[in-house]
Amino acid sequence: MSKLLSRRDRQEEIRKGLEGMIKEIEGEDLRVVTFMEYTEPSPPVKPKIIKFSNVLPLLRRLAEMGRVEKGVAKVMFYSPSTGRSRGLTPTMMAGFQYLAPGARTEPHSHNMASIYIVVKGEGSSIIGGEVFSWSEGDVFVVPANIEHSHMNEGQEEAILFDVTDSGLLENMGILEFRQEMSEVKK
Template identity: 65%
Template sequence: MSKVLQRTDKQGDIVDRREQIRQIINQIENESEDLKVVAFMEHTTPPETVKPKVIKFQQVIKLLRVLAEDNPIEKGVAKVMFYSPSTGRSRGLTPTMMPGFQYIKAGMQTKPHSHNMASVYLVVKGKGYSIVDGKKLEWEEGDVFVVPANMVHYHVNTSKEDAVLFDVTDSGLLENLGILEFREE
């Protein structure tokens, strides 16, 4: 449930007080196409406080396993992400970051894709590699690796057990800016 930032326009409090200001603003706006003058920045209501929380891994892994069993989009793969409704339109766990878990069954891989968010991964379980911008990054349990923004990448589980990757992205920040992009290759 994301909400739109509530804005209160205070420009009239300044502009409407003096005819000279209104005339100058009108002149500036009329001399250029598609231009408006903001003489006083609007007020915005402060966001709700993001509350501390714990995400229980045992519940998450149970969900990931069920999702991966019958995933029509990516066979043997599941992804869950978390956000706080109190972050409003950013849809992050904090206003700038969103964490998630990826589950890759033994011998499976994710589809190649790219996005303009950067991702930092922690390998919770398993062994494999990721292809990031054509470069092979081998990983195993406990390793941390980074996928910079806008690089085509995918993850391959080479172990005999299911792999679990935990990642944190800056998608909340990009969502707030209105520029979040995701592409399958």
């Protein structure tokens, strides 16, 4: 039979009298924890709301500036309480992508999976060389490590909301991005 331990920080108590030995091991980017179960748990991630009406002007301005891609903007959100993951939760990140009429993203891939919801507009995405058309309210999935790009084929702005598992991959230290070019399957 096992018992669930209530986590509380006992590091000072456990390490007492061992400071010299521990200092011999620790370095600029290395710390010793004596029994993880005797450390404070991470702070809880608080519920939050992201107001689209506040995000939209930022997306439009970023797209106008064209500092990453012409007519394209992307903002992601994270909670500092998730630490290294930089996610909204320790395993997930979410954000909005803006595409001006006629704009398209460069083909790229990453080892995170993404689920997109089309908030506004119409267009298509090339995913793994196959064209997928979308319009407002549609949901589409980009599996991990699949080359993809998105394009606005309408006369109005297109906005995508996506949720990824990048927080989990960032925590594991294995998040990767690639920019590539390949043929489109018709």
